[in-house]
Amino acid sequence: MAEVLVVVEHSGGAVKKLTLELLTLARTLGEPAAVVFGAPGSAAALTGRLGEYGAAKIYAVESDELTGYLVAPKATVLASLIGDVAPAAVLLGSTQEGKEIAGRLAVKLDNGLLTDVSDLAADGTATQVVFAGSTIVRSKVSRGLPLATLRPNSVAPVPAPVTPAVSPVEVPLSDADKLVKVVDRVVEQKGSRPELTEASVVVSGGRGLGSAENFKLVEELADLLGGAVGASRAATDSGFYPHQFQVGQTGKTVSPQLYVALGISGAIQHRAGMQTSKTIVAVNKDAEAPIFELADFGVVGDLFKVVPQAAEEIRKRA
Amino acid sequence: MNIVVLVKQVPDSGAERELRSDDQTIDRSSANNVLNEMDEYAVEEALKLQEALGGEVTVLTMGPEQAGEAIRKALQMGPDKAVHVLDGALHGSCAVATSKVLAAALRTLNPDLVLAGAESTDGRVQVMPHMIAERLGIAALTGARKLTVDGGTLTVERQTEEGYEVVTAATPAIVSVWDTINEPRYPSLKGIMAAKKKPVQTLSLADLGISPDEVGFAGSTSTVVESTKRPPRQAGTKVTDSGDGGVQLVEFLATERFV
Numbered sequence: 061m062a063e064v065l066v067v068v069e070h071s072g073g074a075v076k077k078l079t080l081e082l083l084t085l086a087r088t089l090g091e092p093a094a095v096v097f098g099a100p101g102s103a104a105a106l107t108g109r110l111g112e113y114g115a116a117k118i119y120a121v122e123s124d125e126l127t128g129y130l131v132a133p134k135a136t137v138l139a140s141l142i143g144d145v146a147p148a149a150v151l152l153g154s155t156q157e158g159k160e161i162a163g164r165l166a167v168k169l170d171n172g173l174l175t176d177v178s179d180l181a182a183d184g185t186a187t188q189v190v191f192a193g194s195t196i197v198r199s200k201v202s203r204g205l206p207l208a209t210l211r212p213n214s215v216a217p218v219p220a221p222v223t224p225a226v227s228p229v230e231v232p233l234s235d236a237d238k239l240v241k242v243v244d245r246v247v248e249q250k251g252s253r254p255e256l257t258e259a260s261v262v263v264s265g266g267r268g269l270g271s272a273e274n275f276k277l278v279e280e281l282a283d284l285l286g287g288a289v290g291a292s293r294a295a296t297d298s299g300f301y302p303h304q305f306q307v308g309q310t311g312k313t314v315s316p317q318l319y320v321a322l323g324i325s326g327a328i329q330h331r332a333g334m335q336t337s338k339t340i341v342a343v344n345k346d347a348e349a350p351i352f353e354l355a356d357f358g359v360v361g362d363l364f365k366v367v368p369q370a371a372e373e374i375r376k377r378a
Numbered sequence: 379m380n381i382v383v384l385v386k387q388v389p390d391s392g393a394e395r396e397l398r399s400d401d402q403t404i405d406r407s408s409a410n411n412v413l414n415e416m417d418e419y420a421v422e423e424a425l426k427l428q429e430a431l432g433g434e435v436t437v438l439t440m441g442p443e444q445a446g447e448a449i450r451k452a453l454q455m456g457p458d459k460a461v462h463v464l465d466g467a468l469h470g471s472c473a474v475a476t477s478k479v480l481a482a483a484l485r486t487l488n489p490d491l492v493l494a495g496a497e498s499t500d501g502r503v504q505v506m507p508h509m510i511a512e513r514l515g516i517a518a519l520t521g522a523r524k525l526t527v528d529g530g531t532l533t534v535e536r537q538t539e540e541g542y543e544v545v546t547a548a549t550p551a552i553v554s555v556w557d558t559i560n561e562p563r564y565p566s567l568k569g570i571m572a573a574k575k576k577p578v579q580t581l582s583l584a585d586l587g588i589s590p591d592e593v594g595f596a597g598s599t600s601t602v603v604e605s606t607k608r609p610p611r612q613a614g615t616k617v618t619d620s621g622d623g624g625v626q627l628v629e630f631l632a633t634e635r636f637v
Contacts, residue, residue, distance in 0.1 A: 125596070156504065219411060243545065341631070343623070367624065374631075
C-alpha cells in the first residue's frame with residue numbers, strides 16, 4: 061500500500077489533535093507515514109502517540125536549524141521526501157503553517173492544492189465548505205498527487221495501534237530556505253484551556269459583554285464545559301479580549317461540537333467563523349438578533365443573569 | 379523604498395455569494411464586488427512607509443475588467459499608480475497559476491517590498507505570499523501585526539496559535555498583514571479626484587511571456603467538480619428568560635450530553 065504523508069503538528073512534546081484526525085483520514089487513503097519536524101529528540105517523544113493512531117512509519121526530520129527559520133525549509137524537505145517515497149497523498153493541517161508549507165510545496169512540484177478540506181475521499185475528491193458555510197464544493201487535484209490541508213474538527217480521531225518504524229531524514233538546507241529568521245517566540249495566554257480551533261467546546265463573548273473585565277463570565281463557563289474561549293470582532297476591536305481569539309471572517313474558523321455565543325448578535329462576519337459548529341447555543345438580550353436563526357437553543361435575556369445561573373447549575377450537577 | 383501592494387476584488391462577504399453553475403467560478407454578476415477588506419490594511423501600511431522613507435507605491439491586481447474598480451478604490455487612498463494584469467485566458471486560474479502570473483508581473487516592477495492582505499474574504503486560502511516568494515526566491519513574512527523597516531532589514535511581529543513570534547528578513551521580501559496592524563485611512567475628496575488621473579498600466583499574458591495554456595482552466599492544477607448550496611441551519615428552541623433561563627440552558631446542554 062502506498063504511503064500517505066502526514067505532516068505532524070506538535071507542541072511541548074505532545075501531538076496536536078488535528079494530527080490524530082489527519083492520521084485517521086490517511087488510513088482511508090493508504091498507509092499513514094508521519095513526518096515530524098523539530099529539534100533533535102522531537103520524534104522520540106511523539107512516537108507512542110503517532111503509533112497509537114496508525115502511523116506505520118515516522119520520518120524524523122530533526123535539526124536545531126530547522127526551527128530557526130519560517131516554513132521554507134519544511135517545504136524543501138517535504139518536496140525531496142515526496143520524490144523519494146512517491147506517496148499516494150500528502151496531508152497537512154489547515155493551520156497557518158500547514159497551509160503555507162502546502163502552498164510552497166504546490167509551487168515546487170507544480171501540483172494542485174486543496175485547502176480547508178473537511179474530507180478527502182479515496183478517489184481524491186475533497187469536500188470544502190465555503191462562503192461562510194453556505195456552499196459545499198467538491199474538488200480534485202488535476203495535476204500531481206492529492207495535496208490537501210484538513211480543517212480542524214472535521215474527522216473524529218480513531219486509534220488503530222501499530223508500532224512505527226522511525227527513519228531519520230537528512231536536512232540539507234540551502235540559503236533560499238534561510239531567508240526568514242525567527243528571532244523570538246513569545247507564548248501569551250497559554251493556560252490550561254484547549255486551543256481555539258481544536259476545541260470541541262467553544263464559548264464566545266461579544267459586544268454584549270461590555271468590558272474586558274466581564275469576559276471572566278465567558279471564561280468561567282468555558283472552563284466549566286472544558287472549552288476554549290472565543291470572541292467576536294466587535295469584542296476584540298473594543299479591546300475586551302485579545303485578537304488571536306477572534307472567531308469570524310477575519311479571525312479563526314471553528315467547528316466544535318458545541319458553540320456557545322454570549323452577547324453576540326451574529327453578524328455574517330461572525331457567522332462565517334462558526335456556522336459549521338455541530339450544536340449552537342446563544343444568549344442575547346435582543347430577541348431579533350440573527351444568532352437565534354442558527355441557534356439550536358437560544359435564551360432571550362440578560363446574559364449577566366443567565367450565564368451565572370447556568371454556571372451555578374452546572375456546578376450543582378457536577 | 380519602492381512598494382507594490384497586491385489587491386484583489388472580491389464579492390462582498392456581507393452579502394449572498396455564489397458560484398456560477400456553468401463553470402464553478404465566483405459569480406461576479408450577482409455579487410456586490412468590493413476591494414478585499416484586508417488589502418486596505420496593506421495599502422495603509424505601504425503609505426505609512428512611503429511617508430517615512432519615500433519611494434513609490436504601486437497597486438497590482440490580476441482580474442477581469444471590473445477589477446479596475448478595486449484598483450481605483452485602492453488608488454483613492456494614495457498610491458501613485460497601478461498595474462492590472464488583464465487577459466481573458468486568466469478566467470478560472472487556480473492559486474498555483476495565479477502565483478505564476480503575479481510573480482511574473484512583480485519581476486517587471488522589481489520592488490523592494492511587496493505587501494498583501496493576510497487573506498481574501500472569498501477564498502481565505504492564505505497561500506499567495508508564500509507561493510510568490512517561492513517563485514521569486516524572496517523572503518515571505520506572513521500574518522504581520524507589526525512591521526518595522528530598518529534600512530534593508532524587515533522585522534515582523536506575527537500572531538501564532540500560542541502567542542506571537544518575531545521574524546526578520548532582508549529586502550526584497552513579501553509581507554502579508556492582518557487587520558491588527560493599523561487603521562486604514564478614508565480616502566479624502568482630493569484623493570478620490572486624484573485617483574481618476576493616476577496611471578493604470580494594463581499587462582496581458584503576452585506582455586509577461588506566459589502562454590495561455592499555463593493559466594485559466596487549461597493550466598489549472600485543481601478542478602471544482604461540483605458545488606451545492608448547503609441547506610441553511612434551522613433555528614431551534616428559543617426561550618425568553620423569566621428567571622430560570624440559565625437552568626433551562628443547562629437542561630438543554632444535559633440532553634445533548636455536554637454536561
